[in-house]
Amino acid sequence: MALSILRTVLAILPCLVAGLELAVTVEKPNIVFILTDDQDWHMESLDYMPLLRKHIINEGTLFDRHYCTVSICCPSRVNIWTGRAAHNTNVTDVHPPYGGYPKFVQQGLNENWLPVWLQDLGYNTYYTGKLFNAHSVDNYDDPLVKGFNGSDFLLDPYTYEYYRAHMTRNGAPPVSYEGQYSPDVVAEKAYGFLDEATQHDEPFFLAVAPIAPHADVIFADPVQFNPAKYASRHAHLFKDYKIPRTANFNPDTPSGVSWVKHLPQLNDTVIEYNDEFQRSRLRALQSVDEMVETLVQKLDAKGLLNNTYIFYTTDNGFHISQHRMPPGKECPFETDIHIPLIVRGPGIPAGHTAGVVSSHTDLTPTLLKLAGSDRPDLDGTPIPLSAEQLASPASGEHVNVEFWGRAIPEGKYGNDAMSAMNNTYKALRVVGDGYSLLYTVWCTGEKEYYDLLRDPDQMINYLGDDSASLAADYTLAGRSFEHLVSRLDSLLMVLKSCKAKTCHAPWTVLHPDGNVKTLNEALHGSYDGFYREQPKVSFSSCQPGYLVDAEGPQEVDVWGDEYQRVTPSGGRQQSFRYHGDWSLWT
Ligand SMILES: *[C@@H]1O[C@H](CO)[C@@H](O)[C@H](O)[C@H]1NC(C)=O
Ligand SMILES: *[C@@H]1O[C@H](CO)[C@@H](O)[C@H](O)[C@H]1NC(C)=O
Numbered sequence: 001m002a003l004s005i006l007r008t009v010l011a012i013l014p015c016l017v018a019g020l021e022l023a024v025t026v027e028k029p030n031i032v033f034i035l036t037d038d039q040d041w042h043m044e045s046l047d048y049m050p051l052l053r054k055h056i057i058n059e060g061t062l063f064d065r066h067y068c069t070v071s072i073c074c075p076s077r078v079n080i081w082t083g084r085a086a087h088n089t090n091v092t093d094v095h096p097p098y099g100g101y102p103k104f105v106q107q108g109l110n111e112n113w114l115p116v117w118l119q120d121l122g123y124n125t126y127y128t129g130k131l132f133n134a135h136s137v138d139n140y141d142d143p144l145v146k147g148f149n150g151s152d153f154l155l156d157p158y159t160y161e162y163y164r165a166h167m168t169r170n171g172a173p174p175v176s177y178e179g180q181y182s183p184d185v186v187a188e189k190a191y192g193f194l195d196e197a198t199q200h201d202e203p204f205f206l207a208v209a210p211i212a213p214h215a216d217v218i219f220a221d222p223v224q225f226n227p228a229k230y231a232s233r234h235a236h237l238f239k240d241y242k243i244p245r246t247a248n249f250n251p252d253t254p255s256g257v258s259w260v261k262h263l264p265q266l267n268d269t270v271i272e273y274n275d276e277f278q279r280s281r282l283r284a285l286q287s288v289d290e291m292v293e294t295l296v297q298k299l300d301a302k303g304l305l306n307n308t309y310i311f312y313t314t315d316n317g318f319h320i321s322q323h324r325m326p327p328g329k330e331c332p333f334e335t336d337i338h339i340p341l342i343v344r345g346p347g348i349p350a351g352h353t354a355g356v357v358s359s360h361t362d363l364t365p366t367l368l369k370l371a372g373s374d375r376p377d378l379d380g381t382p383i384p385l386s387a388e389q390l391a392s393p394a395s396g397e398h399v400n401v402e403f404w405g406r407a408i409p410e411g412k413y414g415n416d417a418m419s420a421m422n423n424t425y426k427a428l429r430v431v432g433d434g435y436s437l438l439y440t441v442w443c444t445g446e447k448e449y450y451d452l453l454r455d456p457d458q459m460i461n462y463l464g465d466d467s468a469s470l471a472a473d474y475t476l477a478g479r480s481f482e483h484l485v486s487r488l489d490s491l492l493m494v495l496k497s498c499k500a501k502t503c504h505a506p507w508t509v510l511h512p513d514g515n516v517k518t519l520n521e522a523l524h525g526s527y528d529g530f531y532r533e534q535p536k537v538s539f540s541s542c543q544p545g546y547l548v549d550a551e552g553p554q555e556v557d558v559w560g561d562e563y564q565r566v567t568p569s570g571g572r573q574q575s576f577r578y579h580g581d582w583s584l585w586t
């Protein structure tokens with residue numbers, strides 16, 4: 001590939017070398033982004049992908065504190081590709097009226113998302129595989145997806161049928177791939193786009209989104225979520241695999257809240273079914289594993305490997321048998337929100353594990369930064385990638401997690417009780433110096449508090465029905481349970497409707513003086529009264545979408561001499577004169 005001047009940006013660095021200005025040409029990097037569907041971290045799926053390990057994990061950095069913010073396909077993918085929280089896209093479900101491709105379009109996001117911005121930055125952009133739910137053989141051209149120079153999308157209602165893919169190439173009428181294995185079809189299309197992209201001088205972005213290891217879904221009535229199908233060449237693999245028997249695996253006592261705590265214990269038939277369900281997922285991932293190797297080899301053969309970033313992640317996690325749950329996602333447990341992110345590329349340490357806290361909201365800001373653009377108006381911040389950035393990460397310790405609607409049971413033994421709408425919640429994950437916590441508030445009025453340093457499997461809910469005595473004995477960082485919860489609730493109050501800067505630095509909404517930047521700092525005793533009196537996160541009912549009227553108070557109090565109440569998304573609301581000492585409120 002010849003380099004051309006088009007391919008480069010000129011960065012003129014003012015450099016006092018012998019009184020001369022030194023002109024340096026910096027080539028914009030290419031980006032290959034691989035997005036799997038429902039891949040787990042906690043059942044060790046990465047350990048069953050040797051080629052991913054060889055080419056990406058061993059040659060790049062594994063981000064072992066990476067989270068999705070809404071654990072279901074479409075809302076999560078919109079979050080990834082827009083850099084905005086689901087509460088700001090309002091794409092909160094897989095189908096209309098609250099989600100799916102039509103809602104994405106309706107929200108004006110088709111003109112306002114990563115591929116469009118990358119084209120504006122001089123990139124050629126390509127996508128193949130699954131984009132969003134409810135992007136179908138009927139609406140694929142109404143309107144066309146914007147922002148891609150080349151695209152070949154899987155379409156509903158066939159998206160999740162492993163041997164009956166229907167795809168639209170560059171907006172043309174759908175073509176059926178019946179009888180061919182969908183992840184292999186998508187891999188071939190990715191190789192084609194890679195060849196196409198490298199015929200041009202501009203840098204390129206190529207996203208590849210195979211459906212593996214999602215369930216094979218047939219949109220009949222009722223909808224069937226069957227085990228993932230795999231290519232016959234992988235049928236012999238992993239016959240002895242079992243889902244790790246962690247403390248939360250089909251526990252003797254119920255765990256969780258809402259519908260989870262009513263689930264019956266699984267019998268041996270269901271346990272074996274679930275183990276085989278997970279084996280099928282691991283086999284389906286083998287096609288992706290092979291694709292990773294071929295993509296790397298092709299980039300290498302073209303001499304582009306050293307100027308290409310390769311991202312590998314998934315839309316959301318997955319649970320099976322943990323907390324007695326049938327196969328599925330949609331929960332705030334680690335199984336569902338804590339997911340793989342691996343990045344290899346120029347300047348990224350090889351074989352490194354980075355403990356920075358990051359989320360899917362950060363991916364678009366990260367990609368835009370690589371492409372040379374800064375977007376502080378987005379809800380995420382760039383993830384540190386280079387050794388230098390990783391050495392002193394500026395990132396925070398919080399992840400804002402949210403969900404609206406229902407949990408969908410998958411597999412043969414899905415529980416009907418789950419079909420209720422009671423899966424609407426707000427959650428806050430905080431991972432900092434000396435703590436690793438999950439705090440949730442559910443539309444049912446229930447709450448959860450898990451301490452993952454003491455209880456990594458999330459079996460002890462300190463806010464559960466019978467937990468008063470446990471909570472009474474609980475301390476962290478020298479503070480009592482009540483003081484901890486009051487801070488977490490206030491942080492969640494801010495994050496659940498944050499926007500841009502207030503998502504990046506949520507404590508500054510509560511403490512504009514800048515004196516509090518972490519949970520540890522907020523725990524100071526002088527703030528006890530202030531936090532106790534804060535409006536609390538609550539719901540008045542369980543709703544299927546982001547209906548603000550059902551979501552309790554929307555404003556928080558601000559620490560300072562003057563009493564102010566503000567909306568976290570921006571504007572000041574009210575300001576009262578209050579010259580008291582907050583600590584007198586104790
Ligand atoms: C890709 O699309 C952009 C936006 O339409 C356009 O400016 C650019 O020329 C296209 N690149 C190629 C190689 O056609
Ligand atoms: C195990 O549980 C499933 C789901 O509840 C049920 O359909 C099945 O009959 C049970 N099997 C046995 C052997 O009890």
Ligand SMILES: *[C@@H]1O[C@H](CO)[C@@H](O)[C@H](O)[C@H]1NC(C)=O
Nearest residue numbers: 027302303304305306307346
């Ligand atoms: C990438 O490698 C090629 C040869 O393999 C070399 O010519 C080029 O200078 C390298 N580019 C960078 C940015 O290291």
Ligand SMILES: *[C@@H]1O[C@H](CO)[C@@H](O)[C@H](O)[C@H]1NC(C)=O
Nearest residue numbers: 259420422443444445541542
């Ligand atoms: C859902 O939650 C509401 C409280 O908001 C409760 O009244 C209702 O019984 C719950 N439904 C189910 C099926 O659990």
Ligand SMILES: *[C@@H]1O[C@H](CO)[C@@H](O)[C@H](O)[C@H]1NC(C)=O
Nearest residue numbers: 087090097098545546547548
């Ligand atoms: C989100 O979308 C739904 C469905 O269109 C709408 O009813 C709701 O008011 C929207 N929420 C917000 C906060 O805009």
